[in-house]
Amino acid sequence: MANNIKKIAVMTSGGDSPGMNAAVRSVVRTCAYHKIQCLGIYRGYEGMMDGDFVELDARSVRGIINKGGTFLKSARSNRFRTEEGRKIAHSKLTQAGVDALVVIGGDGTFTGALCFNAEFKFPVIGIPGTIDNDISGTDRTLGYDTALNTAVEAIDKIRDTAHSHDRLFFVEVMGRDVGHIALHAGVGAGAEEILIPEEDMGIERLVESLERSKTSGKTSSIVVVAEGDKIGKSVFELKDYVDENLEEYDVRVSVLGHMQRGGSPSCYDRVLASRMGVKAVESLLAGKSNYMVGTIHDKMSLTPLREAIKGKSKINKELIRVSEIMTT
Structure with missing residues (x-):
């Protein structure tokens, strides 16, 4: 694994989904396992520009795996859509000594991460957190x-x-x-x-x-x-x-x-979040960037963020036929 990453930041953005807290927990504890620091960003990209950060360790995320919502909060950010806003965000992360970023969210979150990486070559990995299951590159999204x-x-x-x-x-x-x-x-x-x-x-x-x-x-x-x-x-x-x-x-x-x-995440989502958090951190440590972690046929996978954003999950045609038969 690459050893130039000493501190990883994690954030949640966009609509909340059950399992986001479990994913943050997994990111934090994987960082602790590999003896690197972890920083939580409150309120997504908006909090990034405000420097609204908190140091997280293995004990600070205890008791959240069963909680719905996101304790790091979430917010839309028009400021981050501007070049000036992204410059401010980069400055805040640099000042805090952050070397890489894990973003948990959907299309909008990943689009922001891609743009941020393109402008500042800042390592990013995405975790798909959205209840709609509408992102390509994973069988199921978190929540x-x-x-x-x-x-x-x-x-x-x-x-x-x-x-x-x-x-x-x-x-x-x-x-x-x-x-x-x-x-x-x-x-x-x-x-x-x-x-x-x-x-x-x-x-x-x-x-x-x-x-x-x-x-x-x-x-x-x-x-x-x-x-x-x-x-x-x-x-x-x-x-x-x-x-x-x-x-x-x-x-x-x-x-x-x-x-x-809302509500407490299912066992499936808690396990999925745990797997995705580990994969996200270890991918960054291995030098990967601009990928989304996911599962394909229950195997952990990496999909380029651009493909995840541009792609569209496909509806199950066989299940449509099943539904037609069941409504007879």
Whole structure:
């Protein structure tokens, strides 16, 4: 391993996801294992420019592996988008004696890291922390498994009410650009229909499907909708359309929203975070930079940050077919 790195900084940025704390813990303890210093950056790139740093050691991250959110906080930063802002950030890191950076986040976080490296040749490694699972180069992003479990649990509870009152529920889950949460949670919760950005079902086909469900004897239904689905302008527009065209349905809407980001991370996400943190630090020590750590077929991998940003995770076509069969 290269021995010119004496201090690594770690930060979380963008939307929070369950497992971020576990990833920070792993980075810190891997640094301790290799006898190098670790610095935590509060509030992402914004805190970097403010010099909002804290020294971290193995004991300072105890008791956080099971905590949701991120104790290092997260913030958007317009200042870091400017050349002047990045110069300030670089100056603050240099003054603090930081030699390399681990960034935990999604597309925006990685884009900032790439730009920072290009301008200052500053070593960076990314850990994909986003519940949407929308980054190429890893089978699962940090927080996705927990978000799925949260969504399924919520849909199960909504179904109890749907069944009790003979209602149709449109349940909106997160997924602005991809439908991973909607597809997996929909299959897992036994939804009657699943609407995702990748498959334009069309409003008429949806109505026909709901009519078939009613004719077959179903008294209640659940339709899981990814927030980025293209059928209507919003899930509430879908509700209004069904109200107008299928009078026999009593329709309700439930938007799960940010509850999917919160909560204690699942065991899977805790283990994934631990593996990613070790891989990130040891990659930097081995002289690697501008990579994102991930898992492919459960093997740790490195993907160039540029490819991770430009790529788009692919929806599981086989699971789409399974969902169609299950809704028969």
